[in-house]
Amino acid sequence: MNALAKWLYGPAPVEYKVLLIGDYECGKTTFLDRLKFEQIREHPNHTVNVNVETVVYPKGYNWHIWEIGGIVSLPSDHLQDP
Ligand SMILES: Nc1nc2c(ncn2[C@@H]2O[C@H](COP(=O)(O)OP(=O)(O)OP(=O)(O)O)[C@@H](O)[C@H]2O)c(=O)[nH]1
Numbered sequence: 001m002n003a004l005a006k007w008l009y010g011p012a013p014v015e016y017k018v019l020l021i022g023d024y025e026c027g028k029t030t031f032l033d034r035l036k037f038e039q040i041r042e043h044p045n046h047t048v049n050v051n052v053e054t055v056v057y058p059k060g061y062n063w064h065i066w067e068i069g070g071i072v073s074l075p076s077d078h079l080q081d082p
């Protein structure tokens, strides 16, 4: 079955997961927009928590890019000393 699917659809795409982190308003969404849409917005909204986009480059390679917003609301117990 696997061989049949491969013959019909070609090889499965290669999947990568990338974490995009950085200071508040450092340009993470702008960078992601440029990669995904090949254009940028002048005033993108602040990212709340997470923004995920998949960029295909080159064909057969899927890059799942997770932008973690600069303003992250974490439960307070994550912020306490161990
Ligand atoms: N001049 C200049 N401005 C930029 C650049 N990249 C982003 N900006 C501007 O900086 C501001 C913040 O950009 P975002 O891409 O929203 O930054 P962010 O890191 O995603 O912000 P958060 O999601 O709020 O953490 C926007 O007004 C962008 O237009 C750059 O390379 N040069």
Ligand SMILES: [Mg+2]
Residues within 6 Å of the ligand: 028, 029, 030, 045, 046, 047, 067, 069, 070
């Ligand atoms: Mg952002």
